[in-house]
Amino acid sequence: MARITFFEKPGCGGNARQRAALEAAGHTLERRNLLAEPWTRETLLAFLAPLPPAAWFNRSAPRIKSGELDPDALDADAALALLLAEPLLIRRPLLRREDGVTLVGFDTAEVHAFVGLPDAPPGRLDVCVSPSGHCASPES
Numbered sequence: 001m002a003r004i005t006f007f008e009k010p011g012c013g014g015n016a017r018q019r020a021a022l023e024a025a026g027h028t029l030e031r032r033n034l035l036a037e038p039w040t041r042e043t044l045l046a047f048l049a050p051l052p053p054a055a056w057f058n059r060s061a062p063r064i065k066s067g068e069l070d071p072d073a074l075d076a077d078a079a080l081a082l083l084l085a086e087p088l089l090i091r092r093p094l095l096r097r098e099d100g101v102t103l104v105g106f107d108t109a110e111v112h113a114f115v116g117l118p119d120a121p122p123g124r125l126d127v128c129v130s131p132s133g134h135c136a137s138p139e140s
Contacts, residue, residue: 001026002115007034007094015093018106025117034094035087044083047094047102053079055104058091 004022006029008015019029037043048056056079057064057071064071069089071079083090095103095114103114111117 001028003028003030003098004115005030005032005096007032007037007092007096009034009088009092012092014106018093021108021117022111022115025115027115034090034092037087039084039087041080041084044080044090047096047104048080048083051104056080056083056091057089061089063089 004027006015006019006022008019008031010033019031022029053074053076054071059065059071061069063069063086069082074082091105093106095111097115101114103110108117
């Protein structure tokens with residue numbers, strides 16, 4: 001089984017379900033606070049670079065859900081600047097295997113290909129399921 005660094009938002013119910021699925025599959029997680037991590041352009045791009053900039057964003061973040069911010073209208077430089085300034089906007093979780101390979105988000109098929117997830121619970125684990133769209137803490 002894999003050792004995975006799991007960058008999450010503490011208090012997020014979605015991240016808790018994702019962690020539980022990985023641990024049930026036998027993986028060992030090193031949990032890190034996504035919001036407190038000292039991100040730099042290089043460390044964040046190590047996760048995000050393979051994806052288009054619009055896919056870098058947490059679509060449940062209040063500024064995005066309200067329409068104040070449109071990730072589809074941003075180029076890579078503007079998107080990265082926003083994410084570095086407001087880590088709450090980063091799509092989560094960010095996963096890094098011990099060999100350095102990374103994954104953004106929790107699409108169960110992608111996670112299964114990434115580390116194996118034979119007993120994934122039914123339903124989607126890549127979206128917030130709270131009726132309000134918010135996690136346990138006041139910010140998404």
